[in-house]
Amino acid sequence: xxxxxxxxxxxxxxxxxxxxxxxxxxxxxxxxxxxxxxxxxxxxxxxxxxxxxxxxxxxxxxxxxxxxxxxxxxxxxxxxxxxxxxxxxxxxxxxxxxxxxxxxxxxxxxxxxxxxxxxxxxxxxxxxxxxxxxxxxxxxxxxxxxxxxxxxxxxxxxxxxxxxxxxxxxxxxxxxxxxxxxxxxxxxxxxxxxxxxxxxxxxxxxxxxxxxxxxxxxxxxxxxxx
Numbered sequence: 001x002x003x004x005x006x007x008x009x010x011x012x013x014x015x016x017x018x019x020x021x022x023x024x025x026x027x028x029x030x031x032x033x034x035x036x037x038x039x040x041x042x043x044x045x046x047x048x049x050x051x052x053x054x055x056x057x058x059x060x061x062x063x064x065x066x067x068x069x070x071x072x073x074x075x076x077x078x079x080x081x082x083x084x085x086x087x088x089x090x091x092x093x094x095x096x097x098x099x100x101x102x103x104x105x106x107x108x109x110x111x112x113x114x115x116x117x118x119x120x121x122x123x124x125x126x127x128x129x130x131x132x133x134x135x136x137x138x139x140x141x142x143x144x145x146x147x148x149x150x151x152x153x154x155x156x157x158x159x160x161x162x163x164x165x166x167x168x169x170x171x172x173x174x175x176x177x178x179x180x181x182x183x184x185x186x187x188x189x190x191x192x193x194x195x196x197x198x199x200x201x202x203x204x205x206x207x208x209x210x211x212x213x214x215x216x217x218x219x220x221x222x223x224x225x226x
Contacts, residue, residue, distance in 0.1 A: 012038055012093055016100040019181060023105070023140075028160055028182035030172055033144065038093075039177055041086035043146035046116045046199045049078050055118055074123040075191070077202075079115040090114065090144070090201060098205055101140070107207065109139060114203035119156055123198070125191040127161065130184040130204060138184040138204045145174035146199040156194030160187055174198055 012035035022029030033039060049055055055076035080087045094112040101107050119125075130141045143158060150156070150173060158172040163186055171192075172180050182189070184204060 014093075014097070014179070016097070016104065019097075020101065020104045023101075023181070023183065026169075027186050028169070028180065030170075031179045031181075033177045033179045036177075038086065038089045039144075039146060042090060042144070042201065043148075043176070043199055045084055045086050046078075046118065046146060046201075049116060050076070050118045050197070050199075054078060055116065058117070072128070073125045075117050075119045075125060077115040077117050079113070080201075090203075094142075094203060094205070097142075101205070107139060107205075109205040109207055111206045112203060113206065114201055117200045117202050119191060119194040119198040119200075121195055121197065122193060123156075123191075124193040127159075127188050127190040129188055137206050137208055139207045140181060140205040141184045141187075142179065142181045142203045142205070143174075144201040144203075145178045145180075146176060146201070147174050148176040150175045150196075150198075154194065154196045154198075155192050156196075156198040157192045158189060159192060160189050163188055174200060 012033045014031055014033065019029045019031065055078045058073055058075050058077045080091065082088050082091055091112065091114070094114065098109045098112060102109055130138050147156075152171070152173050156174050158174065158180055160169040160172070160182060161167065162169050169187075172178060
């Protein structure tokens with residue numbers, strides 16, 4: 001794949017106040033990113049990687065615990081390395097988001113990782129949490145969707161669950177520009193089977209030590225004084 005040499009697009013606008021209110025009140029938020037130039041560049045790169053077979057089948061766990069379990073997860077991924085303008089644009093957005101959330105909620109977020117995810121027809125991801133066994137350092141999960149004209153009948157919905165009673169909270173349609181953020185250790189979720197190729201970027205803001213983020217020790221995040 002040939003990388004472009006142009007500078008990354010400008011950072012997209014978002015509503016940090018509403019995002020923080022949603023996270024403190026219910027643990028998840030849904031917004032719309034309207035920067036079509038960046039999103040189009042990201043979608044074009046994801047599609048090219050998929051068409052050129054540059055994606056890997058995703059598994060569960062890390063390092064020696066990593067394994068492919070087709071009964072749980074069927075998608076393909078490619079981790080960001082920041083080598084393209086599109087990737088750098090999204091990483092810049094994630095850094096802006098990190099700074100805004102740390103300022104408002106004192107979360108102690110210090111890093112971000114992301115990958116493209118493609119669900120081919122029949123692809124799914126069973127209900128799970130995003131925190132790994134014994135690690136507890138993924139604090140916020142986010143997903144940006146890159147699918148123009150997607151309809152709920154195409155499946156591939158992000159379904160969020162209430163941890164306390166196992167009831168579905170909401171279904172998020174993976175339409176182009178939809179941006180979902182939720183607490184990695186508090187919100188169980190799944191991807192329902194997709195009926196068409198489904199493109200997204202999954203990301204995680206991380207914190208090395210929960211002791212550095214006392215706001216996370218309570219079930220519902222308090223709003224820190226700014």
